[in-house]
Amino acid sequence: MLGFIAELLLLAAIAIFLVYYVFLLPPRYPENIPTIPFWVALIPFFKDVDQSDIFRQYIDKPLRTHGAVKFFFAAQWNILVHKPSYIAEIFKDEALYEKSGNQKKIPHSVLAQFLGDNIISSHGQVWKKYQSVIRPGLQRNNFEVDKIALNADKLCMLVKDAQSRGGRGRGVAVQGLLQRYSLANCSEVILQTNFDALSDNAPINILQSAVKREIFKPIFMNFPILDQFPFPSRLHARKTVDKFRGALRDALIESHDPSSAKSSAPWPKDGLGRRLLDAHQSGQWDEKQMHDNLTVLFVAGQENPQLCLISTLYLLAKHPETQARLYEELVSTGLSIPALAQNIEMLTNLPLLTAVILESLRLFPPICQLINRRTSQDTLLGHASIVIPSGTYVGYNCYSTNRDPEAWGPTADQFDPSRWGGDVTSIQKKLRLRKSKAEFISFHGGRRACLGEKFALLQMRVTLCKLLGAFMWMLDPEWIDRKTPAGPLYPRALRLVFDSRELGSEKKG
Ligand code: HEM
16 A cells, blocks of 8 residues: 555656656746746736736846846746847847747647637738738728717716616726727727627627636636647637637628628728638638638737726826816817817827827736747847747736836836827827837837727727716725736726716706
8 A cells, every 4th residue: 555655656756847847947048037936927826916916026126137037928938028128129030039829839729729820920921911911901091980989979878877877986897898899899990890799788798708718717828738638618618719700700791791781881991801801702811811810800909909998097097187187188179079089180189198098008008918929040139148049939028118117217107198298299209219119019019010009099099088078987996906817917897986077067057
């Protein structure tokens, strides 16, 4: 019996050693940057944490002091870069720091099955083939602002209903509403489809929430190797993902079929939905390439704007004086809110509105950490100071870089829209400069910068205009101010108390 137990213990020791050796032992190179202990990535498994606390406690100092660290994520060691000049170097050299997304990094995973090989994660000629179709559809100058404004009105109605159902002074959970809203804008204005996302119980909202639950399960995010095994829950996840992809494809086809009751004709010239279908029908893309790109565009096109909205509403609730000044800025245009919300030129020229959006994106970049580049050969980062072997995954922590005190000064962690400047010309100049020095990387940079930035900023402007025109809001006093435990970093389950401006003026009257 004792012999059997000893054998078992020996086997367990060998297994632990192998796991440690294969997965957990940090690589020798680069030699001159520190290692964040592997267990830091695992803390959210064992404790309900605020990831901004974890960042400050374990990652912030070594990352800022050395400009880069060795970092364990998704069951492998990576180089996580902070220093803006290093990141600028990475953005510049596409060939050396090749984009290498989940379809290459973890090809067997549910995440890779979900997003496939797409414009964001591909490299070289394949990327060019995707980009030539997608760029014109995302960079057109004639996005239907009236549709965004109409959806923003519906959002205001939903907020008002939720507030009156909850009772005066009780917080409204905003994330679900903002998810439906950004989904409606993305499907209708970017892709010319319609899921009726703002109506109650629209199937797409249920499906979308189900997919997010599966994709962001921390154990599988951290150990995607587990997706190799046919656990019933992962088989279920794969089915959910396929169902979601199928729903997107069907909606795209139906909305572009003139004989269908769900047709969204007339379609805008250069509409992205039409371009995706044409790329497939002309043989330029195969069917999988069309589905992969459709899915990634749908996800990027509504998830990031949704998180940006949550963080901006949160910051404005924490800074009521800025919220009041922003409302004054809208009023000072002399236009009514409905007219202003559709006057893009005027909205784009409002300095405080622009600065608030940029400051929110700086402090809470929706994609707070990104590790999807792989060195194609041995390389020297930072003018030869960091030696990175070929085949190493390299990424950055946007949350940290955007708050770099050397770039942004001692108030880098504070919300201060005035740091961007007082007029739109100087704000735009500063934005260009900060981007070129990789000090503001919320939209990535270089040739692979976000193609949806223009749409995202437009949507933010229109939405804030409508929300500020309808409400004042503050944090629910009972809501605990904590950020998410893992994944994208933003205020967790945010609850806001909305005060209708109509009611406010009635009260005053
Ligand atoms: C506030 C909103 C947004 C933020 C912060 C944001 C951020 C980013 C970031 C960080 C990347 C680089 C991703 C990577 O390398 O893995 C990216 C790429 C991209 N984004 Fe966005 N994004 C936003 C909105 C949008 C929207 C609305 C769309 C529309 C579908 C979009 C489409 C894209 C595309 C197509 C790329 C790939 C560009 C390329 O590699 O050529 N994004 N975005």
